[in-house]
Amino acid sequence: SAVISQKPSRDICQRGTSLTIQCQVDSQVTMMFWYRQQPGQSLTLIATANQGSEATYESGFVIDKFPISRPNLTFSTLTVSNMSPEDSSIYLCSAGGGTGRGGELFFGEGSRLTVL
Amino acid sequence: AQTVTQSQPEMSVQEAETVTLSCTYDTSENNYYLFWYKQPPSRQMILVIRQEAYKQQNATENRFSVNFQKAAKSFSLKISDSQLGDTAMYFCAFMKLTQGGSEKLVFGKGTKLTVNP
Numbered sequence: 394s395a396v397i398s399q400k401p402s403r404d405i406c407q408r409g410t411s412l413t414i415q416c417q418v419d420s421q422v423t424m425m426f427w428y429r430q431q432p433g434q435s436l437t438l439i440a441t442a443n444q445g446s447e448a449t450y451e452s453g454f455v456i457d458k459f460p461i462s463r464p465n466l467t468f469s470t471l472t473v474s475n476m477s478p479e480d481s482s483i484y485l486c487s488a489g490g491g492t493g494r495g496g497e498l499f500f501g502e503g504s505r506l507t508v509l
Numbered sequence: 510a511q512t513v514t515q516s517q518p519e520m521s522v523q524e525a526e527t528v529t530l531s532c533t534y535d536t537s538e539n540n541y542y543l544f545w546y547k548q549p550p551s552r553q554m555i556l557v558i559r560q561e562a563y564k565q566q567n568a569t570e571n572r573f574s575v576n577f578q579k580a581a582k583s584f585s586l587k588i589s590d591s592q593l594g595d596t597a598m599y600f601c602a603f604m605k606l607t608q609g610g611s612e613k614l615v616f617g618k619g620t621k622l623t624v625n626p
Contacts, residue, residue, distance in 0.1 A: 426613055435600065435618045483552065487614070496542040496561075496604050498614055500554035 395420050399486050399501035406476050406508050413472045414504045416486030421466040426487040427459070430503070436485065442469040476508045511536045511603050515617035522591045523625050529576075530586045530620045532601030540606040543577065544614070545586045549597040557599070560584065591624045598622075 396419040406412050416425065425442040440461055441449040448461035463469040473480050486501040512535045522528035534543070545557040560568045560577050567575050572592075576585045588595055601617040 424612075433598075436614075436616045438613050438615075441613060485554070487554075496606065497544075497556055497559060498604075499556075503552050 395422055395489050395499040397486055397488055397499055397501035399504050401504055402502060403505040404507070406506060408477055408508060410476055411472055411474045412476065412506060413470050414484055414486070416469045416471070416488070416501055418467045418488045418499075422488040424489065424498070425463060425469045426498070427461060427469070427471045428485045428487060430483045430485060432483065439471070439484075442471075473506065476506070478508045481506055481508045511538070511541075511605065511615045513601050513603050513615055513617035515601050515620050517620045518618070519621045519623070521623040521625055522588075524591055524593060526591055527587060527589045528591055528622065530588075530599055530601075530622065532584045532586070532617055534582050534584065534601070534603050536582070536603065536605070538605050542604045542606065543575075543584045544602040544604065545573070545575070545584075546600045546602060546616075547595075547597045548600065548619075549594075554600075558586065588622075593624050593626060596622060596624045 398417045400415045427439040428436040429439055430436045438451045439454045439459055442461050442463040444463045458474050460472045483503045483505050485503045487498045489498045514533045516531055541562045543560045547555045547557045558568050558570045558573050560575055567577050572589045574587045598619045598621050600619045602614045604614050605612045
């Protein structure tokens, strides 16, 4: 298994500011992803965090708004830039995957952002 | 692109009874995994059960079992002897397999399950 720690767990931010969320995994993992989840809703993939190269973004998400870093196999950051109230959401880091792990992805507890 | 459909937004069951959550998916892939994840109010996503598409035998994990119908692209979850701790949001998810390993999870919209005492 893999244990994922996310920081911050929650934050209240002002419109126009940026916030960086950190994701630390306790073991080396093949895949890392960032998801967004509105309260009571499903998870929407923002991007795949690629180690040593640019992230792969899903339709509707762009690097300027959600820059992602992954400097090694156990750590990634997601920045939410120039925030607006529409960015209020829960952001989840996910990691794992690979056939050796039976494809299972593990999740952090999420970072709840509220933008005023 | 793959899609996952959960047609039951909410369900409820009495403690100790059995409940079945439905999930259908659409894909042209032949190699994939299917998952059921549970998300209690604490927000932590927890894997309930996993099914490899190449396996005909339905997966079971204690009180949880699936009915995997590959041709029908159906993947339902049965919870037996429901417990109060089973109250949570349940998500069905699809993962395509590639030569490099696994890819992203595609989630259904979820089913909110309430177990009543």
